[in-house]
Amino acid sequence: xxxxxxxxxxxxxxxxxxxxxxxxxxxxxxxxxxxxxxxxxxxxxxxxxxxxxxxxxxxxxxxxxxxxxxxxxxxxxxxxxxxxxxxxxxxxxxxxxxxxxxxxxxxxxxxxxxxxxxxxxxxxxxxxxxxxxxxxxxxxxxxxxxxxxxxxxxxxxxxxxxxxxxxxxxxxxxxxxxxxxxxxxxxxxxxxxxxxxxxxxxxxxxxxxxxxxxxxxxxxxxxxxxxxxxxxxxxxxxxxxxxxxxxxxxxxxxxxxxxxxxxxxxxxxxxxxxxxxxx
Ligand code: C2E
Ligand code: CA
Ligand code: CA
Ligand code: CA
Numbered sequence: 001x002x003x004x005x006x007x008x009x010x011x012x013x014x015x016x017x018x019x020x021x022x023x024x025x026x027x028x029x030x031x032x033x034x035x036x037x038x039x040x041x042x043x044x045x046x047x048x049x050x051x052x053x054x055x056x057x058x059x060x061x062x063x064x065x066x067x068x069x070x071x072x073x074x075x076x077x078x079x080x081x082x083x084x085x086x087x088x089x090x091x092x093x094x095x096x097x098x099x100x101x102x103x104x105x106x107x108x109x110x111x112x113x114x115x116x117x118x119x120x121x122x123x124x125x126x127x128x129x130x131x132x133x134x135x136x137x138x139x140x141x142x143x144x145x146x147x148x149x150x151x152x153x154x155x156x157x158x159x160x161x162x163x164x165x166x167x168x169x170x171x172x173x174x175x176x177x178x179x180x181x182x183x184x185x186x187x188x189x190x191x192x193x194x195x196x197x198x199x200x201x202x203x204x205x206x207x208x209x210x211x212x213x214x215x216x217x218x219x220x221x222x223x224x225x226x227x228x229x230x231x232x233x234x235x236x237x238x239x240x241x242x243x244x245x246x247x248x249x250x251x252x253x254x255x256x257x258x259x260x261x262x263x264x265x266x267x268x269x270x271x272x273x274x275x276x277x278x279x
Contacts, residue, residue: 216250
């Protein structure tokens with residue numbers, strides 16, 4: 001009944017080899033996807049909870065694979081981060097969002113600011129403020145049209161360079177949003193150490209709103225803190241009309257979620273802008 005250690009080892013290395021080959025394979029495909037325009041930005045509205053109007057859009061990346069169809073970012077962003085392909089992908093996201101903003105403005109649409117997501121690795125690769133400055137200049141956009149969503153995980157590596165970057169970006173007039181608030185370590189500490197224009201309460205709190213008093217108390221406390229800091233507070237993951245009513249009553253200023261709209265293609269987004277105040 002004793003297993004043969006060397007056989008186990010062989011199996012293990014075979015599995016590892018297979019896994020590595022798959023990863024290399026997928027990385028190659030992702031690189032090709034970037035080069036052949038298979039990446040797309042979809043847009044999801046953020047709604048003013050008082051007026052019901054669309055006040056901004058979050059740009060969410062999709063891989064439109066010719067055979068598979070749309071692939072969600074959770075399935076390829078981690079890989080892109082491991083392979084440093086996140087650098088060129090992030091550059092593409094930034095320029096595409098700015099290109100779309102420029103096109104909407106030129107088309108006379110009632111344009112709102114756009115939020116893009118940035119991961120820690122992108123900051124570590126460097127020169128984010130320069131890239132943002134160049135993209136805004138290239139597409140002739142005011143910095144207030146761009147919001148950078150940064151998850152709390154960014155601060156797991158507390159670095160002076162990151163602090164410098166965020167201060168530079170804030171001074172430039174780009175808006176900063178703290179994403180997935182409440183899921184990381186020391187959430188409140190980040191608010192004390194950095195300046196944010198907006199706090200996004202993680203959808204896990206929203207999903208639990210109906211299950212007891214705790215989530216409501218947390219959402220309310222975050223809204224109070226945000227108000228004291230002069231920051232917007234966004235509730236994400238709003239799927240039900242009851243959740244919308246609750247977060248509005250608890251003091252959230254903006255809402256985002258399937259209740260209002262799923263993320264939509266750029267052409268659908270134009271239509272949403274034209275049909276403003278649809279919510
Ligand atoms: P996130 O930044 O927290 O984005 C919100 C996610 O929640 C999106 O998933 C969105 O489609 C989804 N969502 C919105 N409303 C609802 C709702 O009512 N219910 C539920 N269940 N989900 C909702 P998505 O598009 O799959 O993106 C997943 C994550 O991938 C994002 O989480 C973000 O961390 C990352 N990501 C997306 N685009 C980019 C990008 O361009 N760059 C980087 N670095 N990361 C990105
Ligand atoms: Ca986000
Ligand atoms: Ca989020
Ligand atoms: Ca997230």
